[in-house]
Structures are given as C-alpha cells and as structure tokens.
Amino acid sequence: MQLIGHWIDGKAVTGTSEATAPVTNPASGEVTGQVALADVADTRAAIDAAAIAFAQWRDTSLTKRTQVLFRFRELLNERKEELAAVITAEHGKVAADALGEVTRGLEVVEFACGIPHLLKGSFTENASTDVDIYSIRQPVGPVAIIAPFNFPAMVPMWFFPLAIGAGNTVVLKPSEKDPSAALWLARLWQEAGLPDGVFNVVQGDKTAVDELLDNPAIKAVSFVGSTPIAKYVYQRGTAAGKRVQALGGAKNHMVVLPDADLDLAADAAVNAGFGSAGERCMAISVVVAVGDIADELVGKIADRASSIVTGVGTSGADMGPLITRAHRDRVAEYIDAGEAAGATVTLDGRDLTVEGAPDGFWLGPTILDNVTPEMSVYTEEIFGPVLSVVRADTYEEAVALINANRYGNGTAIFTNDGGAARRFHHEVEVGMVGINVPIPVPMAYFSFGGWKSSLFGDAHAHGTDGVQFFTRTKAITTRWLDPSHGGLELGFPQNK
Numbered sequence: 270m271q272l273i274g275h276w277i278d279g280k281a282v283t284g285t286s287e288a289t290a291p292v293t294n295p296a297s298g299e300v301t302g303q304v305a306l307a308d309v310a311d312t313r314a315a316i317d318a319a320a321i322a323f324a325q326w327r328d329t330s331l332t333k334r335t336q337v338l339f340r341f342r343e344l345l346n347e348r349k350e351e352l353a354a355v356i357t358a359e360h361g362k363v364a365a366d367a368l369g370e371v372t373r374g375l376e377v378v379e380f381a382c383g384i385p386h387l388l389k390g391s392f393t394e395n396a397s398t399d400v401d402i403y404s405i406r407q408p409v410g411p412v413a414i415i416a417p418f419n420f421p422a423m424v425p426m427w428f429f430p431l432a433i434g435a436g437n438t439v440v441l442k443p444s445e446k447d448p449s450a451a452l453w454l455a456r457l458w459q460e461a462g463l464p465d466g467v468f469n470v471v472q473g474d475k476t477a478v479d480e481l482l483d484n485p486a487i488k489a490v491s492f493v494g495s496t497p498i499a500k501y502v503y504q505r506g507t508a509a510g511k512r513v514q515a516l517g518g519a520k521n522h523m524v525v526l527p528d529a530d531l532d533l534a535a536d537a538a539v540n541a542g543f544g545s546a547g548e549r550c551m552a553i554s555v556v557v558a559v560g561d562i563a564d565e566l567v568g569k570i571a572d573r574a575s576s577i578v579t580g581v582g583t584s585g586a587d588m589g590p591l592i593t594r595a596h597r598d599r600v601a602e603y604i605d606a607g608e609a610a611g612a613t614v615t616l617d618g619r620d621l622t623v624e625g626a627p628d629g630f631w632l633g634p635t636i637l638d639n640v641t642p643e644m645s646v647y648t649e650e651i652f653g654p655v656l657s658v659v660r661a662d663t664y665e666e667a668v669a670l671i672n673a674n675r676y677g678n679g680t681a682i683f684t685n686d687g688g689a690a691r692r693f694h695h696e697v698e699v700g701m702v703g704i705n706v707p708i709p710v711p712m713a714y715f716s717f718g719g720w721k722s723s724l725f726g727d728a729h730a731h732g733t734d735g736v737q738f739f740t741r742t743k744a745i746t747t748r749w750l751d752p753s754h755g756g757l758e759l760g761f762p763q764n765k
C-alpha cells in the first residue's frame with residue numbers, strides 16, 4: 270500500500286507522525302493508499318522550509334520569478350492529461366471534467382505570468398516642494414493554502430501562482446481525501462526551476478491546519494472548504510494576526526423567468542446541477558421556476574437528466590461517483606427527507622448501480638420538484654447530484670428567496686428580458702452572477718468569491734484581489750534636493 274507523504278524543501282518525505290488516513294478510489298471503493306497526517310513537528314518542518322526560502326525568493330528578481338512561472342505554465346499545459354488522471358483516480362470526477370479543472374487552474378498561472386505589470390507601484394513627484402512619494406508592493410511572507418477535496422488542483426491554483434509570482438513562499442495543505450494532485454504539482458514546480466522550499470505540501474487534518482493558523486511565521490491564509498470550517502479558520506487565523514480569505518459553502522439558485530428559452534435553461538440546469546456529481550461550489554442546486562412554466566421546464570430537465578450516464582471516470586461516462594460512501598449516504602438521506610416532507614421525486618438516483626463497479630459510491634441524478642424553503646434539502650448545502658425545483662409566482666419572490674439565503678456564492682437568471690436581467694444583477698445579494706450562464710466562474714483576471722456565509726474576509730481569490738492579498742503596500746516619502754536642515758521644528762510636518 271503506497272504511503273502518500275509530504276513535500277518539504279524540495280523532497281518527498283513521510284514525516285515523524287505515524288498517523289494516516291485511507292485514500293479511496295470512489296469508483297471502485299478500493300483503498301488505494303494511505304495519506305500521512307502531519308503532526309505539529311511535520312507541519313513546522315514545512316513552515317520552516319518556507320520561512321528559510323522566503324529570504325531568497327523575495328529578493329529573486331521579478332524577471333527570474335516570472336520565467337519560472339512561464340516554465341511551469343508550459344510544463345502544465347503539456348502534461349495536463351497526466352494531472353487530470355491523478356485527480357480522477359482519487360476524486361472520481363470524469364476525465365473531461367478533471368481536464369476542465371486543470372485548464373481553469375492553468376488560466377490563473379497564465380494570469381500570474383503577467384504579474385510584473387500588477388506589482389508596479391506608483392509615484393508622485395513633488396508632493397511637497399522637492400518631496401516625492403512612491404509606493405511599492407512587497408510579498409507578505411510564507412503563506413498557507415488549505416484546500417477542499419472537490420478541486421484538488423484548481424483551487425490551490427487559484428492562489429499559489431499569484432502568491433509565488435509576488436515573491437511569497439507557500440505551504441499547501443490539500444484535502445486528505447485526494448492528496449496526490451498537490452504532490453504532482455510540487456514536482457512540476459521543481460522541474461520548472463522553482464527553488465526548494467518555495468512550494469511545500471503538508472498532508473494532514475485539523476492538527477496541521479491549526480498549526481498553520483497559529484504559527485507566527487505564516488503571514489496569510491487562503492482557505493476553501495465548508496462554511497463552518499471557513500468561519501473557524503477565519504476567526505482563528507485573524508486572531509493570530511494573519512490576513513485570511515476563507516471561502517465557504519454554497520447553495521446556488523438559478524432563476525428561470527417565463528420568457529426564457531426553456532431548452533437553453535434546461536440544458537444549463539442539467540449541466541450545472543449534475544456536472545461533477547454536484548460536488549462543485551458553483552453547482553446549481555435550486556432551480557426557481559417563475560410563473561406558469563414550471564411543469565414544462567421540469568419535464569425538459571427530467572428528459573435530459575435521465576439520459577446522463579453515470580459511471581467510472583475513465584470510461585467515457587458523463588458523471589462519476591461521490592467522494593466517499595459516507596457522503597453518498599448523507600446525500601441520499603437528504604433526498605429521503607425531502608420526499609418525506611412532501612417534495613415530488615421526479616427523477617430518483619438512489620438505486621443506481623454501475624455494471625462492473627458494485628462498490629463505487631454511486632448516486633444517480635435526482636430531481637425534487639415542489640421543494641419549499643423550510644425543507645432540509647433546501648436549507649442545507651447537499652453537495653451531490655440533486656436538483657431541487659422551487660416554484661415562485663413572481664420575479665420579486667424569486668429574488669427575495671435568494672437574498673434570504675445564508676449563502677451567496679453564485680446565482681444565475683435565464684431570461685430574454687434585458688431589463689429583468691439588469692435588475693437581477695443589481696438587486697441580488699450574491700458574489701458571482703450569470704445571465705443566461707449557469708456557472709458564472711469568473712476568468713482569472715477577475716476575482717472569484719461569494720458573499721455572506723460563502724466567504725469570510727474581504728479579498729476574493731485571484732484577479733487583482735489576489736495580487737493585493739499576497740502583497741502589502743509600503744509608501745516611501747523622499748527628499749533629495751535641498752536636504753539642508755531648516756532648523757528645529759517639532760510641529761507635525763506640513764506640505765509646502
């Protein structure tokens with residue numbers, strides 16, 4: 270049985286802790302490895318490596334740092350299928366989806382290749398007589414990235430290209446459920462010429478996370494995961510004096526107005542609801558059907574969803590398994606609870622079996638119609654292939670529903686009415702909005718982040734937000750001409 274260890278100071282190590290957790294192939298149910306769970310000493314070893322490397326990396330010229338980023342981009346682009354296969358083996362998502370994940374991460378690497386432009390400071394000449402002021406952005410130091418299971422490559426790539434490009438060093442703590450993608454990326458960094466210690470991976474659970482949050486050498490924390498842990502990480506990290514961005518869970522609504530193209534809306538609902546088996550923070554979880562279109566829309570969604578092939582990720586299937594048996598069973602329980610509370614099960618994936626893979630964590634696409642806001646299937650983030658349909662009489666009712674929800678990650682509206690779309694983007698209390706686009710994940714040069722309980726902190730991921738998060742500003746006031754002493758003057762300096 271392979272032991273999946275850490276990557277510290279440019280070397281694969283297993284650490285001192287003997288604790289491990291099983292890593293499973295969700296399509297077969299087979300335990301394929303044991304991941305090391307770092308203790309405090311192992312975590313400190315990674316932090317120490319990042320702290321030592323920081324002194325040199327921050328002083329490495331921007332040109333050299335960018336050259337490493339370009340090489341990393343080239344290598345990743347050449348070998349993205351290899352990384353996608355690593356993801357499918359531990360996460361279960363189908364090959365095309367895994368490749369899509371890598372590609373979206375690659376876009377952030379490409380954005381980071383242009384970081385010299387974004388790191389430029391500003392200069393004001395003669396702010397006071399013969400006094401100039403300029404500002405520069407400097408790296409913050411060693412930073413921690415704590416990632417969720419559902420995007421083992423893309424989510425770390427939301428952060429580390431910009432962190433590294435800006436001159437920081439990194440300790441990445443991947444999810445213990447799919448830890449291998451991070452090690453693959455670490456080796457690629459080494460091949461791209463990144464000095465040892467700039468990018469480290471520590472495998473583990475709460476013990477490693479708590480040390481990253483408490484250790485004074487770590488200056489910033491980027492976290493992505495469920496809302497309760499995001500809140501905890503934000504509170505503990507900021508209490509320790511660090512800057513923290515903590516992205517949490519989601520419950521994304523897609524509003525369909527009566528004038529929408531219902532075929533387009535049905536395609537979108539199915540793709541966004543069942544892609545990656547619903548295990549995406551930008552998955553559509555609730556369709557809000559406005560007015561009298563609900564029956565027709567649900568029919569179109571059900572027709573399409575029933576043709577989805579669920580199966581092993583490498584087999585050409587449309588949708589893979591869920592991440593663990595426990596999670597699969599929890600999602601099935603939400604469906605049971607919704608049915609018991611009066612929702613109509615229009616499509617039922619609970620009894621799905623996949624030929625040749627009897628022990629996979631399977632759950633087929635499921636549609637629950639006539640869901641109401643007090644049902645647990647509506648209030649909780651399900652994170653599975655379950656699409657709930659809520660029927661609303663008016664646009665106002667639909668928006669009020671979204672705005673009352675504790676999450677605010679993504680949302681979408683389907684309509685042919687430009688005025689309604691304009692009103693929606695203005696009124697809705699959600700960080701990322703799609704108009705006739707179901708998964709509005711912004712490009713790398715925009716920022717990614719939700720509102721309300723979907724993000725704690727004030728910086729979104731990537732875009733200029735990311736550059737700001739991983740740098741701090743220094744303003745320098747200078748006087749070179751006529752530096753003659755004007756005599757003692759203890760008053761507050763005045764501009765002349």
Ligand code: NAD
Nearest residue numbers: 416417418443444474475478494495498516517518519550
């Ligand atoms: P999770 O919160 O269980 O785990 C995330 C990370 O936190 C992992 O590295 C895990 O090891 C660590 N962790 C877990 N419990 C901890 C504890 N008690 N103390 C300290 N650290 C702990 O999330 P997950 O199940 O891996 O991922 C799914 C969740 O992530 C969903 O809620 C999803 O919406 C969310 N997510 C959000 C976004 C976003 O952009 N907002 C993106 C992807 C995933």
